[in-house]
Amino acid sequence: MYYGTVPIIIKSSKFIYFKKDRLLKLIKEKNNYKTKNKMENIKMSEFQEQLDKVEKFHGHLCGGIVMGTKMTMLAMKELGFNLNEPTKDLVVFVEIGRCMADAVQVVSGCTLGKGSLNLLDYGRFAGTFLKISTGEAVRITDMDIQTQVPGESKEELIERLTNTSNDVLFRIEKVRVRLREGDLPGHSSDNKIVCPICGEIVKDNQHIIQNGVAYCKACVVESYYEKLD
Numbered sequence: 001m002y003y004g005t006v007p008i009i010i011k012s013s014k015f016i017y018f019k020k021d022r023l024l025k026l027i028k029e030k031n032n033y034k035t036k037n038k039m040e041n042i043k044m045s046e047f048q049e050q051l052d053k054v055e056k057f058h059g060h061l062c063g064g065i066v067m068g069t070k071m072t073m074l075a076m077k078e079l080g081f082n083l084n085e086p087t088k089d090l091v092v093f094v095e096i097g098r099c100m101a102d103a104v105q106v107v108s109g110c111t112l113g114k115g116s117l118n119l120l121d122y123g124r125f126a127g128t129f130l131k132i133s134t135g136e137a138v139r140i141t142d143m144d145i146q147t148q149v150p151g152e153s154k155e156e157l158i159e160r161l162t163n164t165s166n167d168v169l170f171r172i173e174k175v176r177v178r179l180r181e182g183d184l185p186g187h188s189s190d191n192k193i194v195c196p197i198c199g200e201i202v203k204d205n206q207h208i209i210q211n212g213v214a215y216c217k218a219c220v221v222e223s224y225y226e227k228l229d
């Protein structure tokens with residue numbers, strides 16, 4: 001049903017070409033699926049083990065955690081980290097505060113509280129994984145095939161994403177992370193300033209300097225709240 005409906009939905013001719021291309025890739029992928037799955041039995045069981053942990057933490061099974069689990073497993077493999085072995089050498093930056101972020105946390109073992117998981121809410125389905133000791137980093141984004149298509153149930157979506165290989169699901173690129181002191185895990189630094197506008201303390205070098213004066217971001221950039229009195 002899925003493959004049949006896609007060309008009808010898309011109107012723009014440029015888009016048709018793009019979608020057809022992707023469609024052909026998907027069909028090819030589907031044809032290869034059985035063989036691949038047989039070859040990747042061990043990986044599939046590893047994936048299932050991680051996904052079960054994530055589902056328990058997240059509270060439900062969804063496309064987002066399937067993608068997040070696969071993405072994190074891929075990144076850890078690329079950087080030479082073993083699953084189920086917590087490390088202090090890994091820092092992750094996620095670019096969306098949705099389901100996927102829970103999968104990243106559970107599979108990588110990185111958390112907000114440890115300072116090893118950073119949320120930069122750009123609204124993009126992407127994560128960057130940094131190996132601190134070497135500076136190696138990979139940024140992984142999705143190829144936009146995780147959206148539920150008309151006629152596809154949630155269960156079918158989960159199955160499709162589970163059975164699609166990483167090279168179809170993701171784009172992976174090597175990047176250099178511009179690390180600031182406050183981005184590294186561990187105890188917060190002793191370095192702190194007092195914002196002259198709100199009078200609150202800012203730690204971890206998260207202040208902004210304007211005309212030689214250090215302020216908190218909420219006062220001079222953007223605040224997510226407004227005071228009522």
Ligand SMILES: [Zn+2]
Pocket residue numbers: 058060061062063064065099
């Ligand atoms: Zn979810």
Ligand SMILES: [Zn+2]
Pocket residue numbers: 195196197198199200215216217218219
């Ligand atoms: Zn302030």
